[in-house]
Amino acid sequence: MGFWDWLLGRTEDSRSVAKDRLKVVLVHDRAGISPQLMRQMQDEIIEVVSRYIDVVPGEIQLSMSQEHEQNILIANIPIQRQGAAKGSDRRT
Amino acid sequence: MSGQVITITSGKGGVGKTTTTANLGTALAMLDQRVAVLDADIGLRNLDLVLGLENRIVYDVVDVVEGRARLAQALVRDKRFPELHLLPAAQTRDKSAVNPRQMAQICEALRPRYDFILVDSPAGIEQGFHNAISGADRVIVVTTPELSAVRDADRIIGLLEAADKQQPSLIVNRIKPSMVKRQEMLSVEDVLDVLAIPLLGVIPDDEQIIIATNDGTPVATDSKYLSGRAYQNIARRLLGEEVPLLDLRERGFFERIFGFGR
Ligand SMILES: Nc1ncnc2c1ncn2[C@@H]1O[C@H](COP(=O)(O)OP(=O)(O)OP(=O)(O)O)[C@@H](O)[C@H]1O
Ligand SMILES: [Mg+2]
Numbered sequence: 001m002g003f004w005d006w007l008l009g010r011t012e013d014s015r016s017v018a019k020d021r022l023k024v025v026l027v028h029d030r031a032g033i034s035p036q037l038m039r040q041m042q043d044e045i046i047e048v049v050s051r052y053i054d055v056v057p058g059e060i061q062l063s064m065s066q067e068h069e070q071n072i073l074i075a076n077i078p079i080q081r082q083g084a085a086k087g088s089d090r091r092t
Numbered sequence: 093m094s095g096q097v098i099t100i101t102s103g104k105g106g107v108g109k110t111t112t113t114a115n116l117g118t119a120l121a122m123l124d125q126r127v128a129v130l131d132a133d134i135g136l137r138n139l140d141l142v143l144g145l146e147n148r149i150v151y152d153v154v155d156v157v158e159g160r161a162r163l164a165q166a167l168v169r170d171k172r173f174p175e176l177h178l179l180p181a182a183q184t185r186d187k188s189a190v191n192p193r194q195m196a197q198i199c200e201a202l203r204p205r206y207d208f209i210l211v212d213s214p215a216g217i218e219q220g221f222h223n224a225i226s227g228a229d230r231v232i233v234v235t236t237p238e239l240s241a242v243r244d245a246d247r248i249i250g251l252l253e254a255a256d257k258q259q260p261s262l263i264v265n266r267i268k269p270s271m272v273k274r275q276e277m278l279s280v281e282d283v284l285d286v287l288a289i290p291l292l293g294v295i296p297d298d299e300q301i302i303i304a305t306n307d308g309t310p311v312a313t314d315s316k317y318l319s320g321r322a323y324q325n326i327a328r329r330l331l332g333e334e335v336p337l338l339d340l341r342e343r344g345f346f347e348r349i350f351g352f353g354r
Contacts, residue, residue: 013275013276014275014276014277015272015275015276015277015278015279015282016275018239018277018278018282019278019282019285019286021239022239022242022243022278022282022286023286025239025243026243026246026286029243029246029247030246030250069288
């Protein structure tokens, strides 16, 4: 980050922001999966997983990215520490 | 020897397909190639204007398809470059006036008489696009370094793959080296990184292109201009020559005065 960026309080340059946004949108375009569909899929995944494990509600993240020409779907599902009551919305 | 059919397309509108077609056609004709440029943007004819041939049109591609004119009658000759001919689009009809099979037939009919047949595609992914690529041996995708243009280019690349076309090559148009330097614009490398197709050339953003279009003389006729040289280089690459990319960086004040920096 340059001096001016620091002075103006800019964190990331506009070129990198553009490139990151582009990559995300292209992964979705290429796989034919819209953000709405992702949300729907996320809800269903939570439903299935929480039948077996206590997950931390509100901290589940489903995302897509690209690695070596391969599109991948990443599900980040934090689980409750053992002993925590099922359905509680705080980590203990 | 039979000619090569090359379609210039983009997905997004206004990124420079027509400018590219006109300039590559002109640059190839200057290299003694026999060139036909074909305006496939039916209803929104523009290639004639960029080439300065708008007053010489008698027939258009729809007249040929519907049998009112022979192909040879419809081709407009360019007085400045005897080897450059234009097949104009119809202005009063729409894209459905021609279908992909008919377009491919026209390309086939032109093939024996020319070295290059360049097809200027309309924007979009509908019939006009399918018309434009139907006869193509190879496709050039034009994009600008902007999110929406690159996204649309990616879509087009997918559609070309689905249509079993050879992998297209890329022209990045309207690069502003000073903005890239300030990290305010996607660089050519960024665009290549996401689109992952071979680079054919880079055209700088250049006011001279607008001035050249004003009087219907493509900038490729003048090596004085960076953009003109960039088009000439792409033409030579199409002929199989290996030509290094131009250094598009503008020289700063001190560099220009004292000649250092390069
Ligand atoms: N490298 C450049 N520098 C400056 N201006 C440019 C450049 N390339 C194209 N232009 C200008 O951008 C405008 C759009 O270009 P052009 O008509 O070639 O785009 P197009 O892709 O054919 O558009 P359409 O999708 O409507 O057919 C024109 O005014 C043209 O002069
Ligand atoms: Mg056009």
